[in-house]
Amino acid sequence: MLHLILPFFLIPLILPDQFQVSASIFNVTVDDSSPDPLSGAQIVYTPPGIWQAGQNCSNCTARPDPTGAMEQTWHDSYHAQGQPGDPNVVPAITFQFQGTALYVYCILGHSNINPISNSDMSFFLDGQFVGSFFRLADGGTNFDFNVPVYVNTSIPDGTHTFVLQNGHIGDLAALVLFDYFVYT
Numbered sequence: 001m002l003h004l005i006l007p008f009f010l011i012p013l014i015l016p017d018q019f020q021v022s023a024s025i026f027n028v029t030v031d032d033s034s035p036d037p038l039s040g041a042q043i044v045y046t047p048p049g050i051w052q053a054g055q056n057c058s059n060c061t062a063r064p065d066p067t068g069a070m071e072q073t074w075h076d077s078y079h080a081q082g083q084p085g086d087p088n089v090v091p092a093i094t095f096q097f098q099g100t101a102l103y104v105y106c107i108l109g110h111s112n113i114n115p116i117s118n119s120d121m122s123f124f125l126d127g128q129f130v131g132s133f134f135r136l137a138d139g140g141t142n143f144d145f146n147v148p149v150y151v152n153t154s155i156p157d158g159t160h161t162f163v164l165q166n167g168h169i170g171d172l173a174a175l176v177l178f179d180y181f182v183y184t
Ligand SMILES: *[C@@H]1O[C@H](CO)[C@@H](O)[C@H](O)[C@H]1NC(C)=O
Pocket: 025, 026, 027, 103, 182, 184
């Protein structure tokens, strides 16, 4: 009799806990050019007109091989400090997600001319500065794909706003070729 009653008694106690754990541990990949496949959230690129869809942008000078990029797409912004026509604003990417870990992937250039492919990124979570990625262009002609420029695996569960900023006002020239997010 006891072994029949026990399972029924235990199921409601164990199931909800296991369900919660398994429901939250999986990765979602969000391409630069598509909404979040899970939540439908759109990546916001600011200010308007600064970010270009890099794969078919006629006036972008960074030309990585599209086949190296997630979905063969990326977003390009160039912070051309002090050059004629440069608006001298800080391009930014804003993304809202619900999770406990975030991985941010970019394509990195090496060229130090046309465009000067320095990386000078700052990262913010819920309005707080949480890190940066800095690399000076070394003059190569190749591109590095799938570079995790920011990883955080200790985010409290909940809804969060992530911001990536390209460069600083009055500082050196900086390029961002943003490819995709992964969050857990
Ligand atoms: C999510 O993706 C990251 C980066 O590829 C990986 O390190 C991590 O183990 C993945 N997590 C899960 C739950 O699959």
